Amino acid sequence: MSTMDVRRNEENTNVASTGQFTAEKDGNQESSKSSVSSKPSKIRSFMRLYFKENKKFTFSKKKNKELRPSNPSEAALQSDPQKASAEEDKEYINKEENAPNMDLASSTSPMGSTGLDSLYVKKRDLKKSFFKGGKKKKDPSAKSIFNPQHRSQSNGSENQTRNTTVNNINPAEEGRKVVSQKKKMGSNARKYSSNSVKIGNVEVGPSSFEKVFLLGKGGVGRVYLVREKKTTRFFAMKVLNKQEMIKRNKIKRAFAEQEILATSNHPFIVTLYHSFQSDEYLYLCMEYCMGGEFFRALQRRPGRCLAEHEAKFYIAEVTAALEYLHLMGFIYRDLKPENILLHESGHIMLSDFDLSKQSGSIGSPTVIQARNSSPSSQSTYALDTKSCIANFRTNSFVGTEEYIAPEVIKGCGHTSAVDWWTLGILFYEMLYATTPFKGKNRNMTFSNILHREVVFPEYSNAPSISSLCKSLIRKLLLKDENDRLGSQAGASDVKLHPFFKNVQWALLRHTEPPIIPRLAPTDESGNPNIAHLKESKSLDITSSAQNSQTVEVPLSNLKDQEDDPFLSFNSVTVHHDWD
Numbered sequence: 001m002s003t004m005d006v007r008r009n010e011e012n013t014n015v016a017s018t019g020q021f022t023a024e025k026d027g028n029q030e031s032s033k034s035s036v037s038s039k040p041s042k043i044r045s046f047m048r049l050y051f052k053e054n055k056k057f058t059f060s061k062k063k064n065k066e067l068r069p070s071n072p073s074e075a076a077l078q079s080d081p082q083k084a085s086a087e088e089d090k091e092y093i094n095k096e097e098n099a100p101n102m103d104l105a106s107s108t109s110p111m112g113s114t115g116l117d118s119l120y121v122k123k124r125d126l127k128k129s130f131f132k133g134g135k136k137k138k139d140p141s142a143k144s145i146f147n148p149q150h151r152s153q154s155n156g157s158e159n160q161t162r163n164t165t166v167n168n169i170n171p172a173e174e175g176r177k178v179v180s181q182k183k184k185m186g187s188n189a190r191k192y193s194s195n196s197v198k199i200g201n202v203e204v205g206p207s208s209f210e211k212v213f214l215l216g217k218g219g220v221g222r223v224y225l226v227r228e229k230k231t232t233r234f235f236a237m238k239v240l241n242k243q244e245m246i247k248r249n250k251i252k253r254a255f256a257e258q259e260i261l262a263t264s265n266h267p268f269i270v271t272l273y274h275s276f277q278s279d280e281y282l283y284l285c286m287e288y289c290m291g292g293e294f295f296r297a298l299q300r301r302p303g304r305c306l307a308e309h310e311a312k313f314y315i316a317e318v319t320a321a322l323e324y325l326h327l328m329g330f331i332y333r334d335l336k337p338e339n340i341l342l343h344e345s346g347h348i349m350l351s352d353f354d355l356s357k358q359s360g361s362i363g364s365p366t367v368i369q370a371r372n373s374s375p376s377s378q379s380t381y382a383l384d385t386k387s388c389i390a391n392f393r394t395n396s397f398v399g400t401e402e403y404i405a406p407e408v409i410k411g412c413g414h415t416s417a418v419d420w421w422t423l424g425i426l427f428y429e430m431l432y433a434t435t436p437f438k439g440k441n442r443n444m445t446f447s448n449i450l451h452r453e454v455v456f457p458e459y460s461n462a463p464s465i466s467s468l469c470k471s472l473i474r475k476l477l478l479k480d481e482n483d484r485l486g487s488q489a490g491a492s493d494v495k496l497h498p499f500f501k502n503v504q505w506a507l508l509r510h511t512e513p514p515i516i517p518r519l520a521p522t523d524e525s526g527n528p529n530i531a532h533l534k535e536s537k538s539l540d541i542t543s544s545a546q547n548s549q550t551v552e553v554p555l556s557n558l559k560d561q562e563d564d565p566f567l568s569f570n571s572v573t574v575h576h577d578w579d
């Protein structure tokens with residue numbers, strides 16, 4: 001098994017014939033791998049074709065991702081991981097548990113647990129399940145002040161940013177809570193972009209959709225391929241369990257993800273269409289990325305890696321996406337192949353923003369003279385995205401083990417420079433099918449990250465990589481964040497590296513990607529062949545609650561508390577130019 005296997009498969013989750021997930025540990029990695037490519041791949045093929053026709057997109061599995069430091073110092077590598085202090089990191093000391101099985105239209109949550117003890121790393125699940133939509137259920141319509149029933153609480157502005165979601169309280173009380181929540185948000189409340197997206201009252205609820213199948217699952221939720229009943233359009237629906245979020249202290253993460261998705265409008269960042277909530281769940285209805293995870297695509301390549309010119313394409317697109325995020329005041333913090341989805345066209349779409357960090361206030365971008373433009377030649381000017389987020393430091397310990405930046409391990413605070421570090425790791429992994437600092441265990445990996453210089457394999461049939469490419473990777477992987485490429489002018493530093501000399505940045509999305517997702521066969525009428533879907537195990541959304549276990553704390557109790565943690569979750573529908 002390759003080193004990559006080990007990293008990806010610390011925990012695998014299989015789709016059992018019942019449609020339920022069962023957790024497996026390392027011993028069963030191979031078997032779980034094979035099931036990944038069985039029925040879901042057929043459905044994926046169908047969906048590829050379907051979405052080709054409908055301008056949409058794929059799916060995949062789950063992974064590990066987060067870890068906590070042994071201590072906010074290098075010495076901490078040997079110390080107790082549970083001692084980290086940052087409030088938002090408390091979640092990491094919890095055991096990893098299976099996300100509950102969920103019914104989009106149900107308020108009952110069956111809870112399950114893999115029973116795995118994982119204090120450091122959020123494990124990766126490599127399985128998917130697929131379900132078929134079933135009977136209609138009574139619509140527990142999304143609760144929002146955008147909801148007509150609550151409209152009196154809204155000022156009606158399309159660009160209102162903090163549209164408080166409330167439930168089961170009287171209007172006077174509701175108004176008071178909205179006001180107090182707005183106060184809490186303070187002046188840092190971000191405004192939605194209004195240039196090409198329009199944010200409005202949420203127009204759907206859980207029962208507007210039917211499940212098609214499970215795309216993947218994370219710590220507190222699941223992502224389903226769903227079909228909107230009214231339009232028959234497909235979406236990826238992330239369903240987050242409130243109870244689990246409370247238990248794992250992940251509320252802020254869900255809010256951050258909604259915020260980033262709703263405010264972002266970029267071709268390489270997954271699009272949000274709706275966000276809403278029910279008593280038990282938060283819902284993020286996103287564009288379905290039909291090409292699946294870039295991670296999977298990489299695994300299917302010979303040697304599980306890409307040629308330099310192919311990797312260059314993806315690294316360029318990721319750079320453009322990071323540039324945009326930084327410009328918006330966000331640090332991504334979790335770049336890795338699993339979080340890069342592929343559009344059916346093969347272009348990348350960054351997803352999974354729950355580890356991202358929003359800067360409280362964002363600076364204005366400035367224009368600077370490019371570093372490598374010689375005084376004699378005509379000056380090159382570049383956008384300085386670093387200035388948007390330069391003063392923003394955060395101290396939580398998040399990331400994926402092999403992708404974590406030295407300054408994060410040291411616990412001395414980190415900036416957007418961590419994204420350039422992860423870009424270097426990603427680039428290396430694309431070329432060599434392994435990450436550069438991987439050690440025998442986590443402490444060795446961290447030690448390598450802190451002390452070892454990046455080494456490029458020299459064995460006889462090692463990939464042949466140009467010195468310019470190596471130079472770029474080395475500069476991205478400089479231990480000192482102040483020396484690292486990207487530390488002066490952000491993305492411009494990276495884009496102006498000579499390795500990218502022939503890249504037409506403005507034309508990236510019109511460049512043909514190296515990997516084009518394959519299309520499914522059609523039936524005699526030329527329609528996607530969906531016959532095999534009937535063979536799939538399906539889950540009637542109205543019956544999924546039958547297996548429910550009791551939730552520990554009735555969420556309805558929260559409704560009586562002034563500090564309902566989900567009060568300010570934005571329930572919105574986002575209209576895009578192309579809708």
Ligand SMILES: Nc1ncnc2c1ncn2[C@@H]1O[C@H](COP(=O)(O)OP(=O)(O)OP(=O)(O)O)[C@@H](O)[C@H]1O
Binds near residue numbers: 058217219223293351
């Ligand atoms: N828009 C999408 N289109 C297709 N597949 C998606 C989409 N969003 C997520 N997925 C798939 O669903 C899986 C789970 O998604 P995601 O990682 O966002 O969930 P999560 O609950 O945030 O996980 P985590 O707890 O790791 O943050 C991923 O493996 C991904 O492949």
